[in-house]
Amino acid sequence: MAETPIVVGVGDFVNRSTLISDAHEPLTLILNAITIALEDTGLDSSRRSNLQSAIDSIDVVRTWTWPYDDLPGEISRDLGVNPRHQFYSDHGGNKCAKMFDEAARRISKRENKVAVVTGGEALASLTACAAAKKLPPPGWTKTKQGVDKVFSPTGRDLGKNIGATHSIGEPIQVYPLFEAGFRAHRGQTLRENDEESARLYAEFAEVAATQPYSWNYGKPPKSDEEIRTVTKRNRMICLPCTYCFFF
Structure with missing residues (x-):
């Protein structure tokens, strides 16, 4: 048993x-x-x-x-x-x-x-x-x-695979690929996906701000508008993900 x-x-x-x-x-x-x-x-x-x-x-x-x-x-x-x-x-x-x-x-x-x-x-x-x-x-x-x-993740050996062949293998490259593929599967426009993801990450940010073990504990949580808006402090890492998408 x-x-x-x-x-x-x-x-x-x-x-x-x-x-x-x-x-x-x-x-x-x-x-x-x-x-x-x-x-x-x-x-x-x-x-x-x-x-x-x-x-x-x-x-x-x-x-x-x-x-x-x-x-x-x-x-x-x-x-x-x-x-x-x-x-x-x-x-x-x-x-x-x-x-x-x-x-x-x-x-x-x-x-x-x-x-x-x-x-x-x-x-x-x-x-x-x-x-x-x-x-x-x-x-x-x-x-x-x-x-x-x-x-540094950008300096590591990617090995020998299809990702390495196209110089793709870092998280900041792979996760956006997943996001883009999922968006296409659901038939969303880029704007629809962008707004939906930003709302989701804003909810995550609210939770993180109240958790003692979170790196952002006690800090004002980012709003969905802040997360999705590209600025000098929130640069585009790899479409559709801004810096705040990862943090």
Whole structure:
């Protein structure tokens, strides 16, 4: 009989400081988030410790920030566990949802009991350290691959595929393609799609402004008119997406 997978704890951790002394690496952010997720279960300290010890699956979304030699292994060692399943994904915005689904499937098949799906980025901290000529950042996990600059998505190797053939492969290029294709499928005009998308993102902005873990927490949310209007501060990234569409 299949088990029913359930979410027992969720955690998030945001570091908004750009001080060099506060430059936490992705591993630290991830461990803090896992600690918060364990606390979110509502268990007392003893049972929480037992739950942590029972972790037998760790999936991690590959981080752009730091080239860890073995990030799932680093997380496991810090948690004091030795999961039978450890996986470090390729880059991709779909990976967190995909791995969440796969972890649930393994639990339903009784292949795992307690799974962690996690990830983290610290590009703001890395950028601050680079600006201060502090690379590698003090105290960050040592890696075999040297880091002498901050990751840039426009400078990465696109590999060998149809996207690379046409110099297309960055999120700011791919997402607008999806948007354009969906608009055509629905028979919308560019203006209709533009107005609909702006309203949707304005609703997202209102939610983000009230969420403590959102990067825009506490800031006045952008209106649909602000989102869809091209200005010097809201440039067109790739039709039909303006800067505010992405943020």
